[in-house]
Amino acid sequence: MKKKKIIYVPLAVDILHTGHLNIINKAKKYGKVVIGLLSDNAIAEYKALPSLGYNERLNIVKNLKNVSKIIKQDTWDYSEVLNELKPDYFIHGDDWKVGVQKKTRKKVIELLKKNKGKLIEVPYTKNISSSFIKSNLTNVLTPPSRTSILNRLIRSKQIVRVIESHSPLSGLIVENLKIENKKKIEQFDAMWSSSLTDSSLKGKPDNQSLDFSSRFNGLGDLMDVTTKPLIFDADNGGRLEHIPFTVRTLERLGVSAIMMEDKIGLKKNSLFKDQSGAAQDTIKNFCKKIDLIKKTRNSKDFLIGARIESFILGKGLQDGLKRAKAYSQAGADLILIHSKETTSKEIFSFAKFFKDSKYYKPLVSVPSTYSKTREKELVDNGFKIVIYANHMLRAAYPAMKNAAKSILKNQRSFELENKISSVKDVINLIK
Numbered sequence: 001m002k003k004k005k006i007i008y009v010p011l012a013v014d015i016l017h018t019g020h021l022n023i024i025n026k027a028k029k030y031g032k033v034v035i036g037l038l039s040d041n042a043i044a045e046y047k048a049l050p051s052l053g054y055n056e057r058l059n060i061v062k063n064l065k066n067v068s069k070i071i072k073q074d075t076w077d078y079s080e081v082l083n084e085l086k087p088d089y090f091i092h093g094d095d096w097k098v099g100v101q102k103k104t105r106k107k108v109i110e111l112l113k114k115n116k117g118k119l120i121e122v123p124y125t126k127n128i129s130s131s132f133i134k135s136n137l138t139n140v141l142t143p144p145s146r147t148s149i150l151n152r153l154i155r156s157k158q159i160v161r162v163i164e165s166h167s168p169l170s171g172l173i174v175e176n177l178k179i180e181n182k183k184k185i186e187q188f189d190a191m192w193s194s195s196l197t198d199s200s201l202k203g204k205p206d207n208q209s210l211d212f213s214s215r216f217n218g219l220g221d222l223m224d225v226t227t228k229p230l231i232f233d234a235d236n237g238g239r240l241e242h243i244p245f246t247v248r249t250l251e252r253l254g255v256s257a258i259m260m261e262d263k264i265g266l267k268k269n270s271l272f273k274d275q276s277g278a279a280q281d282t283i284k285n286f287c288k289k290i291d292l293i294k295k296t297r298n299s300k301d302f303l304i305g306a307r308i309e310s311f312i313l314g315k316g317l318q319d320g321l322k323r324a325k326a327y328s329q330a331g332a333d334l335i336l337i338h339s340k341e342t343t344s345k346e347i348f349s350f351a352k353f354f355k356d357s358k359y360y361k362p363l364v365s366v367p368s369t370y371s372k373t374r375e376k377e378l379v380d381n382g383f384k385i386v387i388y389a390n391h392m393l394r395a396a397y398p399a400m401k402n403a404a405k406s407i408l409k410n411q412r413s414f415e416l417e418n419k420i421s422s423v424k425d426v427i428n429l430i431k
């Protein structure tokens with residue numbers, strides 16, 4: 001008997017739509033349909049994480065009538081599956097002829113040729129793709145599903161890239177910005193709500209004079225118009241008695257993590273040279289706060305970040321490691337090791353011991369002063385999250401000042417026109 005032909009169809013299937021069914025039904029006419037279901041890791045390399053995790057998507061595809069087999073497609077490189085499965089046909093949307101996947105397509109064609117396989121390209125229908133449907137669904141992203149995105153990103157990405165957003169407008173930049181770099185799409189994964197930039201924006205010092213209630217109001221506006229996850233900088237968390245209310249509000253807003261630092265007394269920004277008067281909390285007290293958040297939160301996807309200030313206060317590596325172990329045992333989900341050195345030596349010395357310890361939790365870095373450190377080095381040294389903690393505000397401030405200066409100098413705005421956004425650009429951003 002003639003062997004049935006094999007048709008390989010790589011798919012993400014985040015939102016099952018008629019486009020998928022058309023492809024699968026078309027494939028069925030050629031023979032046995034094998035779906036290469038893209039893993040969360042593979043998808044996250046090029047796009048935002050899918051709304052549904054791999055297992056949920058697997059369950060959906062498994063139940064489709066014309067699917068014979070499913071293979072986990074863990075990369076965008078199809079060499080392995082093409083060499084092993086040797087499909088007779090490979091089906092893909094024709095949108096990969098341009099853009100980042102162009103090279104992949106070329107390689108697939110070469111590999112198919114080797115085994116006398118054929119590529120079938122189906123016309124891409126813009127308004128039935130998952131991305132299109134998702135772009136219309138963003139405003140129904142409910143807090144629990146939004147909250148969980150950070151946890152999933154940590155599990156799916158080499159490094160989770162976070163940038164400060166101090167306003168809905170800066171949040172929209174983070175939401176929409178994508179660049180192509182070395183054949184990869186790069187974007188930010190999440191936002192940081194910084195005490196430093198929130199206070200500066202209100203013309204106040206970063207010493208908790210801006211209270212949580214005011215910050216939450218602004219945060220609500222930011223969460224309203226964006227969908228990416230957010231980490232909230234909660235300074236030292238405030239009074240123990242107030243923590244349950246803070247956690248409740250943050251979860252209700254859809255925030256994904258609270259980051260709390262182990263300092264007490266009148267708060268000073270950690271990047272100030274003079275830390276006199278700033279003291280570190282006892283391990284016991286700080287663990288009590290962690291424990292309280294753990295007991296108060298509704299969902300385990302609302303992550304507890306413990307920020308260690310030992311290096312900032314000159315206490316050194318051993319103190320930092322001792323605290324990391326205790327905070328991890330108390331229930332912290334993330335450990336931020338802070339530093340105001342100009343190189344990453346200090347934080348890497350910490351990571352060297354912590355990354356293989358049995359108390360390991362995903363490590364967070366804030367490279368404000370050691371800004372020469374590249375993300376790749378952070379990954380190689382065991383870091384999972386990078387927070388660019390103040391850069392959107394620092395970029396806006398000189399831009400605004402220079403614009404105002406130019407008008408004062410020229411007594412008209414004409415000289416500025418090619419240095420600032422057109423009104424049309426701003427209108428187009430907010431649609």
Ligand code: SPV
Nearest residue numbers: 194195196233270271389
């Ligand atoms: C912030 O952004 O407010 C932070 C980070 O807490 S740092 O300014 O480095 O202390």
Ligand code: MG
Nearest residue numbers: 194195196233
């Ligand atoms: Mg802060």
